[in-house]
Amino acid sequence: MFNVEHIRQDFPILHRQVNGKPLVYLDNAATSQTPQAVIDAIVAYYSNYNANIHRGVHSLSQEATDAYEEARIKIQNHFNAKFSHEIIFTSGTTHGINLVANGFSSLLKKGDEIIVSALEHHSNIVPWQMLCERSGATLKVIPMNLEGELIMSEYHKLLSDHTKLVFVNHISNALGTINPIKYIIDEAHKVGAAVLIDGAQSCPHIKPDVQALDVDFYVTSAHKMCGPTGEGMLYGKEDWLNKLPPYQGGGEMIDQVTFEKTTYAGLPHKFEAGTPNICGGIAFGAAIDYMNGIGFDAIANYEHELLEYATAKLSEIEGLKIYGTSKQKTSVVSFNLEGIHPYDVGTILDKLGIAVRTGHHCAQPIMDFYKIPGTVRASFAFYNTKEEVDALVTGVKKAKMMLS
Numbered sequence: 001m002f003n004v005e006h007i008r009q010d011f012p013i014l015h016r017q018v019n020g021k022p023l024v025y026l027d028n029a030a031t032s033q034t035p036q037a038v039i040d041a042i043v044a045y046y047s048n049y050n051a052n053i054h055r056g057v058h059s060l061s062q063e064a065t066d067a068y069e070e071a072r073i074k075i076q077n078h079f080n081a082k083f084s085h086e087i088i089f090t091s092g093t094t095h096g097i098n099l100v101a102n103g104f105s106s107l108l109k110k111g112d113e114i115i116v117s118a119l120e121h122h123s124n125i126v127p128w129q130m131l132c133e134r135s136g137a138t139l140k141v142i143p144m145n146l147e148g149e150l151i152m153s154e155y156h157k158l159l160s161d162h163t164k165l166v167f168v169n170h171i172s173n174a175l176g177t178i179n180p181i182k183y184i185i186d187e188a189h190k191v192g193a194a195v196l197i198d199g200a201q202s203c204p205h206i207k208p209d210v211q212a213l214d215v216d217f218y219v220t221s222a223h224k225m226c227g228p229t230g231e232g233m234l235y236g237k238e239d240w241l242n243k244l245p246p247y248q249g250g251g252e253m254i255d256q257v258t259f260e261k262t263t264y265a266g267l268p269h270k271f272e273a274g275t276p277n278i279c280g281g282i283a284f285g286a287a288i289d290y291m292n293g294i295g296f297d298a299i300a301n302y303e304h305e306l307l308e309y310a311t312a313k314l315s316e317i318e319g320l321k322i323y324g325t326s327k328q329k330t331s332v333v334s335f336n337l338e339g340i341h342p343y344d345v346g347t348i349l350d351k352l353g354i355a356v357r358t359g360h361h362c363a364q365p366i367m368d369f370y371k372i373p374g375t376v377r378a379s380f381a382f383y384n385t386k387e388e389v390d391a392l393v394t395g396v397k398k399a400k401m402m403l404s
């Protein structure tokens with residue numbers, strides 16, 4: 001049974017005060033909070049078996065290696081990858097995207113095309129622009145409509161024999177739109193293009209099945225799904241990962257090294273140069289265990305309730321406009337008060353102990369589309385409550401009174 005009060009007991013930080021008020025944490029799309037089970041995994045690692053992995057014969061190194069590789073298998077199972085070596089540990093979504101973009105440099109040529117979407121995070125735009133500069137390929141953009149949805153008929157028009165890669169986020173961090181990625185993947189495959197999905201915003205809410213999606217690459221960050229920062233994963237189909245050259249050179253990723261020639265290690269080590277964030281990988285596994293313990297169906301149902309409640313309550317405020325009204329969306333509400341800068345609203349909310357994000361949310365093209373400097377974004381997690389939504393609504397009303 002889903003019991004939010006019970007769940008909140010798992011998160012020490014939710015019991016602190018900010019500016020003399022109980023913390024109301026509504027910035028989950030930027031980073032999620034950490035349950036005790038994950039904090040315990042981190043403490044246990046550094047207290048009991050901190051050692052470098054894959055190279056030591058001693059017991060500590062063995063224990064650390066086993067725990068790290070167990071975490072990889074947890075991630076494999078969670079995302080339903082066929083092989084554990086299709087899971088590459090990264091420092092996060094940004095790292096995963098750059099790894100793939102770098103790998104494609106040698107596979108693309110002038111005249112090739114890459115398709116991204118108008119709903120992307122900067123980390124899913126800039127690496128492709130850099131890739132285009134290196135390879136001579138051209139960037140095309142799937143446009144969006146006023147509801148914040150990608151226009152699939154326009155996507156269709158962009159696809160051709162020239163299309164080599166399609167990059168779309170599963171869920172938009174700025175608006176919460178859930179994109180029709182299965183359709184996007186299938187259509188791309190019809191013209192022989194590979195697809196990378198940015199799952200940074202989806203993994204906190206749903207459990208993607210990479211085989212059912214038939215996606216070529218899927219990336220995410222641990223810190224948005226109850227795990228630590230500086231940790232994440234890249235899933236890639238075995239064939240693709242074998243085709244891509246290594247991203248960084250160093251220890252761990254080699255087979256034989258001489259000054260004449262180096263041969264690379266097999267998957268996954270080919271992409272994991274240097275000592276990784278060992279503790280981070282183990283804690284990522286603990287976060288996945290924790291979230292599965294609650295259950296992604298229960299999480300999605302409850303968060304949908306919060307979204308509907310917050311949308312209804314905020315919509316009652318005169319002069320408040322919500323951006324991103326797709327029918328398919330997660331628990332993100334991006335909004336502005338007429339004539340008031342989002343930063344000013346955020347500052348007043350902070351005085352009341354309410355944490356929201358203000359600004360362009362690393363998605364400036366979306367803000368340009370709506371011709372606004374940014375929004376106030378409240379993003380809800382499964383540990384938020386209706387009372388916290390009420391606190392937000394009261395806070396926004398107060399901000400409106402003070403600023404208008």
Ligand SMILES: *Cc1c(COP(=O)(O)O)cnc(C)c1O
Pocket residue numbers: 029030091092093094095121123124169171172173198200201221
């Ligand atoms: C947060 C986020 C990223 C970047 O994740 P990092 O952990 O900062 O690398 C990329 N894409 C989306 C959609 C995000 O929400």
